Amino acid sequence: MAGALPRQRSGTGLAAVCLLGPAAVLLIAFYAIPFLRMIAESLAPANAGAGWTGMSLEHFERLTSSGRVQRALARTLRISGWVTLITLAISFPLALYLVRAGRTIRTAFLIALFVSLASSLIVRNYGWLVTLADAGPLNRLLIALGFFDAPLRMVYSEGATIVALVHYAIPFMTLPIFAALLRIAPTLSDSAASLGATPWRVICDVIWPLAMPGVFGGVVLTFALSMSAFVTPLMLGSPATAMISQVAAEQFLVQLAFPFGSAIVVALVLITFLIMFVFTLIVRKVFRAQV
Secondary structure, three states: OOOHHHHHHHHHHHHHHHHHHHHHHHHHHHHHHHHHHHHHHHOOOOOOOOOOOOOOOHHHHHHHHOHHHHHHHHHHHHHHHHHHHHHHHHHHHHHHHHHHOOHHHHHHHHHHHHHHHHOOHHHHHHHHHHHHOOOOHHHHHHHHOOOOOOOOOOOOOHHHHHHHHHHHHHHHHHHHHHHHHHOOOHHHHHHHHHOOOOHHHHHHHHHHHHOHHHHHHHHHHHHHHHHOOOHHHHHHOOHHHOOHHHHHHHHHHOOOOHHHHHHHHHHHHHHHHHHHHHHHHHHHHHOOOOO
């Protein structure tokens, strides 16, 4: 028995390495190493040559003095916050309905969510361009119903970007919440109702706290996707509504200012992780959730 235990642990460790190894290699090769290279680039002096030595924070200091970068960052935070809140408001009731729905309806909705994940982001954005266009079906419907006399300008705006990002993020919010709700025993809701709790109190006091791990996962995914969004604001927004990823891409591809562009990306990643860290502390402190 004593000899079998080390062999069992060795087999478990080997299985873990085989399962996690490819993912770890991909993360290191395509995320960690490029990001570390970007950090080094952001710390390079402005006029340094190929063999520069030493570090400088001048590119980060430039971020604090650039009005365009600050406006783009504030806009990115605002859009990401709205997208996360709207997506949560849509996805939580949807996930709750799917848990309580019949097998046929649940399967149909889940297939629709997975198909949405598999569809091209560019195709979906073009769909929203057509839908929200001045002569698009939504404007024609609003005019036909008498709400407006002339078409509304809905494309190339923050609103169009938010709508498209919400559409893109709904599966990433709904599926974690749905998985968390499935783990909640139905008898808990029945017990609360038998003690006189209204359906609203059951949702707020029983279901919501127990579903917090799924809500946390969905919120983190949605917020991170919104903060780093590039294609959607590029297609449905305008230069006046540019998000921070577009400003960084402009520095890389147009201005060829690689150190400053790297500083923007590094700052974006750090700000996103800082917000997620604070959100994690709030969830653990307020809801006592294990996240």
